[in-house]
Amino acid sequence: MATLKELSEKKELFSGGHRLCSGCGIPPIVRLVLRSTDNPIVVSTATGCLEVGTSIYPYTSWRTPWIHSAFENTAATISGIETAYRALKKRKRLPVDKDIKFVAFGGDGGTYDIGLQALSGALERGHSFLYVCYDNGAYMNTGIQRSSSTPFGANTTTSPAGDMIPGKQEFRKDLTKIVIAHNVPYAAQASPHNWKDLNNKAQKALAINGPTFLNVISPCPLGWYSKPEESIETAKIAVETCFWPLYEVENGILKINYKPKEKKPIEDWLKMQGRFKHIFKPENKWMIEKFQERIDKEWERLLALDGKQV
């Protein structure tokens, strides 16, 4: 377990000067993940904020080999790279002592939605790689369209809070659960506010020979209509309300990594974000109740599974 000082002394593979927004959750997530191994890392990134914000020719933020090919296929792309690594190592065209790690980054659009098939395929085939989903809960790069990760009730540009329909009416897809169903050796949910937990999880995942997965909540001031300076706090409250539980499944055993002493009401998280403004209108009170019910149910489910084989 690395200390903050140790982490800060590690080589910075993701340079500043990128064009991601102030208050964006992605850079701290990426920097922490890249610091979680001393081995060389090859990165693949789906089309999205991280990709366009870091690779505008002739500049690049990546001080490590990096590829972007398309939106829905970052898991397939990293599969090919990892396979080439095994092929070239076998044929002694790479030094046999070079232990390279492979990481794919994708947003929720590129992971929950359009990239789900490629992700599922790569997990099933058992490539040795870590997939990190930075989940900001909508297609932020193209202007805040709803994804299957968008929380219930949220106002997005394709699920607007209108006179008849008050924002997104569906609950979000539980991607972490879907990944767990692939029986991968390691899958976890994390948050950038808890850097220690995120670092531990990435470290664990990167040490494993096989497919591993991190779903990391990533505040987006632009799409959440939240204050950039409150991003880390917003992530923290998401965890404190149990909207975003921190847990992991290691070799089939589920472990909750953080249990709030007192679970905060979902309003605490919702009120920090303008995308939920409309659900505080008296006529939409039922939505808050419905949201809370769902969270309670899901948290109970997790509590019942804590320490057990899933």
Next chain:
Amino acid sequence: MAAEAKIKCSVGLTGNSAVAYAMKQINPDVVAAYPITPSTTIVEEFSGYVADGKVDTEFVTVESEHSAMSACIGASAAGARVMTATSSQGLALMWEMLYIASGMRLPIVMTCVNRALSAPLNIHCDHSDSMGARDSGWIQLYSETVQEAYDNVIQAVRIAEQENILLPVMVCLDGFITSHSIENLCLLDDDVIKKFIGEYKPSQPSLLDVDHPTTYGAVALPDSYMEARRQQAEAMTLSKDVIINAAKDFEKISGRSYGLMEKYRMDDADAAIVILNSAAGTTKVAVDEMRNKGLKVGLLKPRVFRPFPYIEMAEALKNVKVIGVLDRADSYTSFGGPLFTEIRSSLYELDKRPKIINRIFGLGGRDYGVKDSLAVFEELLKIKDMGKIDKVYDYISVRE
């Protein structure tokens, strides 16, 4: 020359078996593929070679063709020699990634076993799949026979990997007609092929060259995108000579001669059919029958469709009086198929342009026989005599 080379002849193989065998002999670093009729047996047989340890290729059984090409792109950018195969809907699903493979200048070699596109669903041969991908920046080689498919796959590796080219190559052969028919062919020795293709050394730092971190697939804004595209176009232009030189070297090891196209009894031909792939074989029989009657007809079979050898094409056709271009795909311009529009455009610079018609044939595996070919020749000769074209663009062997 041929006598010096070690050649195993009279081996009976289907087109797909021959392609799989060529892949076995090439022994690429990575193959990522997804099964689709009629290319499936290439992937099946190759997986057999993997399972039996006949190759030490890493074989990725991806969950879709989109992921097949994505994994090929990742592996190629990681410095591996990469191959795959597909058909029809599979190629269509890859479409997005075809442009990315060529735009990233990755020398991937793919066999396309030509099959019609849906709808209506049809598993039989036509060229709408590869013709749909004709502007994706891939070099395209077409194959009449099993032998040509085998030979093209081997040459494709050499062409794609040339340092000044670095473009992906698609080798096309006709679904079922060639892919599932057994023909006698000559196979080259493994050592001869290994020497011909050489060891693959990527000419740019690969993703696995961790000491030289490289960014692949960057965003290019209007101030740089066009330069990248211009370089790609330049590589495509340069590839013509590379294809010719690869063919010359290939002749030395095989005794078989290839070029940009095959001209069959074209020397004094008044009328000529231009046609791709297996239908050229059928047309040759018709040419012989017509020639036996003293009628001056010939056949031109393009081998290289991308880059399009427009100068050589015009040169080969300049003395012909009437040309019939037969397309096994339509491009719904209401004006003609893809081969026709390219050929017709190539002739524009000639002082005296031949008359030219387009006939769409053989869609979805509709049979194309010698009689169909003879009928086109007769129509061409009639146009020559009358000096007038009734219909520039039409379908043949179709119920109206």
